[in-house]
Ligand SMILES: O=C(O)CCC(=O)C(=O)O
């Protein structure tokens with residue numbers, strides 16, 4: 462029987478994404494804790510995705526973080542360009558939208574056409590890593606508003622780092638290994654906070670080209686990703702039937718998905734599932750802008766990832782060689798940028 466803390470967030474085309482009340486895992490009752498952890502793990506094993514509510518980060522903190530993100534993206538382009546993303550090793554800084562590419566179109570009509578076409582793929586982002594890495598500085602705006610932004614993002618980063626410990630503890634309990642087995646892999650906080658802005662897009666752009674997406678299908682690289690999204694919608698998850706199913710925003714929840722490194726670490730018992738962002742259906746002329754905030758958790762970069770106890774046996778042997786986490790991630794980023 463389903464524990465009370467678990468309900469269904471998405472159920473379509475054999476994709477079953479559970480909605481888990483995480484306060485039940487954080488509770489003191491061992492039986493509730495265990496059954497909630499097992500449901501969370503089952504979500505990662507079956508769908509690669511779960512929704513979490515009562516995850517411990519308050520709604521007002523989340524709201525403030527979105528507000529600061531919107532203010533950041535509203536800055537003039539020149540200011541943002543001064544904070545540009547540099548290298549896969551650093552993975553910090555601002556990535557401009559694809560709109561720049563249109564500057565070689567010279568008539569207003571052509572610009573509008575290209576813009577219309579590329580608008581749908583348009584997104585801008587800023588990546589923020591852990592503070593205090595001398596060779597890998599975060600890129601902060603330096604004016605007073607930039608100070609407020611920095612303060613908000615640094616404290617949000619740390620709250621998400623705490624949540625990483627707790628989600629990995631739930632996975633450990635679900636697997637039946639020591640609750641703190643993953644702790645020594647999480648304490649480095651080698652994670653990435655990404656602020657994303659998808660500008661508004663005219664609806665006829667999407668009608669003209671049904672394949673246009675806001676973010677193409679991909680898997681994430683790390684252990685788990687916490688996805689904070691606004692209510693605009695558009696996130697879709699690949700189902701076992703090969704269809705993309707809407708992962709509709711649910712107020713007060715975050716979407717959590719497993720990444721490639723966790724799939725590998727778990728000897729492929731946990732799934733890293735493809736997802737994308739499309740423009741949600743709209744009755745109006747424009748698809749509104751969308752803001753989302755993924756937080757990518759990574760095991761400590763200097764750690765070696767080898768199959769987690771309990772994920773392999775004689776009948777189901779280890780499939781992968783041990784790998785250095787940091788090197789693995791940089792390889793992946795090099796292939797992307
Ligand atoms: O914007 C979103 O909702 C998803 C973003 C995403 O999947 C990613 O950045 O990896």
Ligand SMILES: [Fe+2]
Nearest residue numbers: 679680681736
């Ligand atoms: Fe993603």
